Amino acid sequence: MVKLYREGSHTEEVGRALLSQIGELAQIAGWIASDAGRHEEAERIYKLGMSAAWQAEDRTLVGNLAGSLAYQYSNTGRETEGLTLARAALDQTGEDAPAKARALYLDRVAWAHTKAGEPQPAMRSLGEASEAWEANSVERESPQYLYWVEAGELQVMESRVYTELKRPLRAVPLLREVLARYDATHTRELALYLSWLAIALADADEPEEAAATAQRVIALSADIASERTAERVKVVLHRLEDFSDVPEVREVLDDAAQETQKGQRCTA
Secondary structure (H helix, E strand, C coil), X not given: CHHHHHHCCCCHHHHHHHHHHHHHHHHHHHHHHHHCCCHHHHHHHHHHHHHHHHHCCCHHHHHHHHHHHHHHHHHCCCHHHHHHHHHHXXXXXXXXXXXXXXXXXXXXXXXXXXXXXXXXXXXXXHHHHHHHHHCHHHCCCCCHHHCCCCHHHHHHHHHHHHHHCCCHXXXXXXXXXXXXXXXXXXXXXXXXXXXXXXXXXXXXXXHHHHHHHHHHHHHHHCCCCCHHHHHHHHHHHHHHHHHCCCHHHHHHHXXXXXXXXXXXXXXX
């Protein structure tokens, strides 16, 4: 697609359409690379997409790509850069952006504030995201590439902020509500969402239920080629170590340790 744009002959209108397609494809490719743990590659792809979207004068697409890169920054130890870029992504789209886009970008800002250790701005951003989503039903149609942004996904994003901020009484009901109606065939997402529930349950001092949820996370993650889910399993197991004297938790930790040892012997 990039070669077609650079080397082909086309009208200005067709050129903008090609640039938008490059931006949208970069969003997908960047997400795949990021999920696989190839963060440098993902960053390069996201930046290529941002450049293309900027040339196409598609500010909403620029914001989507920038917000995705900000999310990666926030999750990989670059919290200050993540917050700066998440804010820039929101500002780039402007007040006249589709409500669905603003809700998503505000949730990303909330997450960036959370990872930066700023709970109050994070909570304010969640409130603004909720207001933006409420306006979604009465505003113009959103870009097709935001098809996946719906109420349940935004609830999950909100619950992750609450979990990270150690507010399980808010996080657990939200996650249970979403998971009760979630499509079980979406294995990767289900494993990720359950991992947040496991952490929130542990924070709520419900170790037995946290252990049962962790078992589901581990089982679902076993056959998924996702660096993200693998890291989340490690986070969950680490959190459960605080309850290692609880039999149900001890069983999960011991089983996980045995699987790790088997894997090490197979690769030795």
